[in-house]
Amino acid sequence: MKVSNVPFQGTAEQEAKLIELINEHKGQKGCLMPILQGAQNIYGYLPYEVQKIISDNTGIPMEKIYGVVTFYAQFTTSPKGKCEISVCLGTACYVKGSAAILEKVEEVLGIKEGECTDDGAFSIESCRCVGACGLAPVMIVGGEVYGKITPDDVPGILAKYR
Amino acid sequence: MADIKLTVDNIEVTVPEGSTLLEAARAAGIEIPTLCFLKDINEIGACRMCVCEVEGARSLVTSCVYPVTEGMVAHTNSERVKEYRRKTLQLILSDHNQDCLGCSRSENCELQAMCKKYGVDDTQYYAGKRNESVIDDSSVSIVRDNSKCILCRRCVGACINSQGIGVIGANERGFDTYIGTAFDLPLAETSCVNCGQCITACPVGALYEKDSTAAVKAAIADPDKVVVIQPAPSVRVGLGDCFGMPLGENVEGKMIEALRRLGFDKVFDTNFGADLTIVEEATELIHRVTTGGTLPMITSCSPGWIKFCEHNYPDMIPNLSTCKSPQQMFGAVIKTYYAEKMGIPVDKIVSVSVMPCTAKKFEIGREDQSAAGVPDLDYALTTRELGRMISEAGIDFVNLPDGEYDNPLGEYTGAAVIFGATGGVMEAALRTAVEKISGKELTELNFTDVRGVEGIKEASYNVEPIGEVRVAVASGLANARKLLDMVKSGEKDYHFIEIMACPGGCVNGGGQPHVPSKVRNAVDVRAVRAQGLYDIDEACTIRKSHENPMIIKLYDEWYGEFGSEKAHHALHTSYVPRVINKDL
Numbered sequence: 001m002k003v004s005n006v007p008f009q010g011t012a013e014q015e016a017k018l019i020e021l022i023n024e025h026k027g028q029k030g031c032l033m034p035i036l037q038g039a040q041n042i043y044g045y046l047p048y049e050v051q052k053i054i055s056d057n058t059g060i061p062m063e064k065i066y067g068v069v070t071f072y073a074q075f076t077t078s079p080k081g082k083c084e085i086s087v088c089l090g091t092a093c094y095v096k097g098s099a100a101i102l103e104k105v106e107e108v109l110g111i112k113e114g115e116c117t118d119d120g121a122f123s124i125e126s127c128r129c130v131g132a133c134g135l136a137p138v139m140i141v142g143g144e145v146y147g148k149i150t151p152d153d154v155p156g157i158l159a160k161y162r
Numbered sequence: 163m164a165d166i167k168l169t170v171d172n173i174e175v176t177v178p179e180g181s182t183l184l185e186a187a188r189a190a191g192i193e194i195p196t197l198c199f200l201k202d203i204n205e206i207g208a209c210r211m212c213v214c215e216v217e218g219a220r221s222l223v224t225s226c227v228y229p230v231t232e233g234m235v236a237h238t239n240s241e242r243v244k245e246y247r248r249k250t251l252q253l254i255l256s257d258h259n260q261d262c263l264g265c266s267r268s269e270n271c272e273l274q275a276m277c278k279k280y281g282v283d284d285t286q287y288y289a290g291k292r293n294e295s296v297i298d299d300s301s302v303s304i305v306r307d308n309s310k311c312i313l314c315r316r317c318v319g320a321c322i323n324s325q326g327i328g329v330i331g332a333n334e335r336g337f338d339t340y341i342g343t344a345f346d347l348p349l350a351e352t353s354c355v356n357c358g359q360c361i362t363a364c365p366v367g368a369l370y371e372k373d374s375t376a377a378v379k380a381a382i383a384d385p386d387k388v389v390v391i392q393p394a395p396s397v398r399v400g401l402g403d404c405f406g407m408p409l410g411e412n413v414e415g416k417m418i419e420a421l422r423r424l425g426f427d428k429v430f431d432t433n434f435g436a437d438l439t440i441v442e443e444a445t446e447l448i449h450r451v452t453t454g455g456t457l458p459m460i461t462s463c464s465p466g467w468i469k470f471c472e473h474n475y476p477d478m479i480p481n482l483s484t485c486k487s488p489q490q491m492f493g494a495v496i497k498t499y500y501a502e503k504m505g506i507p508v509d510k511i512v513s514v515s516v517m518p519c520t521a522k523k524f525e526i527g528r529e530d531q532s533a534a535g536v537p538d539l540d541y542a543l544t545t546r547e548l549g550r551m552i553s554e555a556g557i558d559f560v561n562l563p564d565g566e567y568d569n570p571l572g573e574y575t576g577a578a579v580i581f582g583a584t585g586g587v588m589e590a591a592l593r594t595a596v597e598k599i600s601g602k603e604l605t606e607l608n609f610t611d612v613r614g615v616e617g618i619k620e621a622s623y624n625v626e627p628i629g630e631v632r633v634a635v636a637s638g639l640a641n642a643r644k645l646l647d648m649v650k651s652g653e654k655d656y657h658f659i660e661i662m663a664c665p666g667g668c669v670n671g672g673g674q675p676h677v678p679s680k681v682r683n684a685v686d687v688r689a690v691r692a693q694g695l696y697d698i699d700e701a702c703t704i705r706k707s708h709e710n711p712m713i714i715k716l717y718d719e720w721y722g723e724f725g726s727e728k729a730h731h732a733l734h735t736s737y738v739p740r741v742i743n744k745d746l
Contacts, residue, residue, distance in 0.1 A: 002345045002346045003345050003746060048344075048345055048746055049746070051344065051345075052743045052745075055742070055743050056742070056743060061322065061327070061328030061329065061331070061344075062344040062742075062743050063328055063329055063330060063331040063333075063342075063343055063344040063352075064322075064328055064331055065344070066331075066333060066343075066344035066345060067331045067332050067333050070333045070334045070335070071332075071333075071334065071335045077345075
């Protein structure tokens with residue numbers, strides 16, 4: 001089962017906004033995409049609970065919704081962590097070994113790219129070029145840029161944010 | 163509609179406008195191979211096996227979805243086309259679990275047949291990364307093994323288009339794509355109704371029923387057990403498929419003989435249960451109509467439909483007939499009346515059914531289905547499972563002599579046997595209800611308005627003294643949804659509705675033998691098998707359930723009146739509301 005272990009913390013206000021959005025689009029051809037985009041804006045991600053609200057209120061089977069969500073890279077079913085980690089896989093960083101950096105981050109945190117740790121502390125994503133190729137390989141943690149790093153540096157850097 | 167003339171492989175052919183190249187080729191006697199195409203269920207041109215050359219077209223075209231045009235010149239069998247198809251098969255095999263020997267579909271696998279045809283026989287094409295998957299056997303009816311899946315999406319089409327459910331679909335994208343449920347929930351935790359239409363749609367071994375043959379064989383081998391078997395109406399017009407017999411052929415006699423040779427102690431017929439269902443259900447209908455009960459009353463024989471109703475229309479549960487299905491009624495009779503009459507302790511009886519249905523495996527485990535304090539039925543086999551047991555036992559089915567049922571519970575009427583076709587339960591119920599309401603003998607027994615494979619049928623009859631009786635019949639749950647939405651909105655108003663989960667009824671059930679897509683796409687399997695049942699009905703001397711002498715005897719000796727309190731206790735059940743998407 002691929003349900004996120006991070007407890008869902010949606011509020012009544014968020015749900016009211018989502019229902020309003022659904023009612024605006026419901027019944028129209030192709031309504032699912034704008035609803036999903038809006039829902040991700042409201043909640044930041046599209047967990048089971050949010051997809052269930054959409055399914056229950058549109059009559060669209062949840063599997064169809066989940067199929068669309070997992071098809072498009074822009075949608076995510078994992079929340080963002082309190083501390084967001086972004087590893088650059090742009091050409092320069094990649095050539096300088098950023099794939100190994102990403103792997104190390106995944107190993108240390110025990111989650112994969114696109115996921116969030118169960119305690120909601122860290123989430124990992126990859127990106128394409130942050131405009132700091134001179135510092136390759138580059139990783140951004142909690143908004144701070146770390147350049148010219150090696151996989152061995154990763155545990156120490158992450159420890160500062162725990 | 164205008165006619166279109168075209169040339170396929172140098173043969174001139176004329177077909178109606180709107181035909182596809184695949185259909186035009188068939189009209190010219192040419193079979194184009196397909197994997198993903200299932201008429202009306204999955205028409206997406208995804209597998210690319212059906213590619214053909216069309217002169218003037220930019221690239222090869224997928225003939226299953228390519229409309230013909232006047233003067234078109236197509237080549238379905240050129241070297242370029244064949245090479246392309248071979249490459250497609252090699253790519254499919256590159257991510258396919260080729261454990262063919264142990265596969266449930268070995269020898270009737272459409273992929274295997276096609277690979278053989280095109281000489282694609284290496285196991286190491288494009289050796290490299292393969293997708294990993296876990297077998298989902300959470301459901302009591304259906305097993306999903308994605309390692310065999312070729313992503314044709316025929317199961318997805320069956321689930322959403324035929325059945326209006328959509329609990330399985332394509333997740334992720336590109337190489338990572340797989341068929342699964344939302345958030346990979348185990349199938350048993352979704353609103354899957356266990357109808358098994360996904361299984362009969364699958365061209366390969368990615369979907370199959372949960373096996374009950376091992377347990378049944380063990381029971382037969384146990385000398386302490388009395389193993390009783392009841393095959394459903396539709397099994398006799400489907401089982402022959404397993405042995406290469408003509409589609410829809412009635413093999414009742416051979417089936418009885420085979421069951422006996424397999425070692426079942428008593429061979430009865432679910433048809434007896436169907437007659438019992440009709441007298442109870444017709445009595446319930448008359449009671450509801452004359453006392454202002456909840457209407458429309460809806461039939462309850464199809465466990466796929468029952469679970470669908472519980473998930474999708476829980477507010478309509480009061481409309482469901484409280485009658486158990488024929489399988490369960492008969493199971494109850496065996497463990498109460500029959501056990502007592504024969505002096506067999508209930509715990510020694512192992513009661514087995516053969517059903518054209520996978521949802522029956524779920525039904526036997528439902529609450530409130532245990533008249534004798536133990537489950538009414540122990541194992542529900544599919545027609546396919548019985549076919550496998552017969553093959554394994556070395557029984558030469560085709561050349562078997564005709565066997566005969568055991569008495570006293572093998573007798574049935576024509577009304578019972580048509581239960582297997584959409585409209586059959588309605589017709590059988592009308593034969594009894596109309597006669598009972600009017601008090602006059604019914605002479606015209608054929609209610610032809612409710613026959614046929616159309617998804618939704620309606621009819622009305624003037625039955626004195628109560629006046630007009632309006633009825634409707636739906637098969638295929640997508641059609642059921644349409645019909646119920648019209649009833650709920652007040653657009654339609656009926657007294658009695660028959661719903662069967664599978665399109666065409668049980669003859670086309672999810673437990674019936676696989677029919678290759680090339681046959682399914684050309685012949686209406688539902689109509690052919692249904693005809694087999696209507697022929698049996700015509701040949702029966704007794705065609706009204708309430709005239710079955712054994713039914714009359716059963717009520718005289720055991721239940722008293724139709725619909726009596728004792729009958730209610732043993733033969734009726736209850737239902738539970740469910741949700742579509744469960745809370746976590």
